[in-house]
């Protein structure tokens with residue numbers, strides 16, 4: 001990028017690309033560390049600005065920022081999904097963290113494909129559940145429903161999880177993400193405080 005023209009007051013200030021990610025942390029301070037296979041980011045609520053590295057493949061070219069709301073619930077709460085009070089508890093116990101994830105264009109597309117597949121899967125599941133409830137749950141219907149749930153779990157593990165950053169845990173202070181490329185995790189930790 002050429003240096004800004006001093007005679008042009010409308011020129012954008014030059015971004016601090018040469019100094020690496022350390023210069024940028026003022027905007028979104030965070031602290032990060034590695035915990036086994038997970039990248040743990042503290043202070044995630046203050047919009048941490050991660051360095052320009054694709055968190056899925058470690059590439060440095062053509063990085064864009066994807067706004068993602070990560071959600072996590074305690075494991076015990078997930079089993080309550082089948083009753084109404086359980087749904088309420090699920091909503092109350094859900095922890096959220098909003099992050100801007102640096103991704104290269106192709107990893108961003110893969111992420112979108114995973115999200116679309118997840119939405120489609122949930123729509124199919126809910127439609128099947130409504131159909132079974134309205135037509136009466138015979139053995140065949142319940143069997144079909146069970147097969148659909150199994151297919152959805154398989155979809156989640158085989159197709160969705162490898163394309164996103166699965167949440168290990170979210171609490172008031174930290175978010176732990178799995179599936180971060182090792183080089184990206186290293187650079188994110190190095191650029192943190």
Ligand SMILES: [Zn+2]
Pocket residue numbers: 054055056057058059103104105106107108
């Ligand atoms: Zn990538």
